[in-house]
Amino acid sequence: MTAEVRYFVIYGVTESGSTFRPSDWAERLAGVLAPYRPPGTLGGYISYSPYAVPSTLNGQRCVVVDGRLRDLEPLAWQFVHDFAHDNQLKTQTDLPEDPLARHAS
16 A cells, blocks of 8 residues: 555536536545445445545535555546546645545534
């Protein structure tokens, strides 16, 4: 596993500024990645992987993807990058800290 965790955020807004549809895209994307979990952990009924979490940051729907997904399943990591690219979505890459930790109350 990678020593330093990095994060990748996919926002629900296109490079041209349009809101991405459908409105539940973040939940759908995170749902596809739900089976990818840390070794030895089990997922509960209707739960997301800790490696792909739908959220809202800076007023935008997003999915925060933990860089450890790349080590666990490189094809899933490539899938999220391809999803963002193919849909021309804004992203933030290689964040050194969990962006959700700043917004937790």
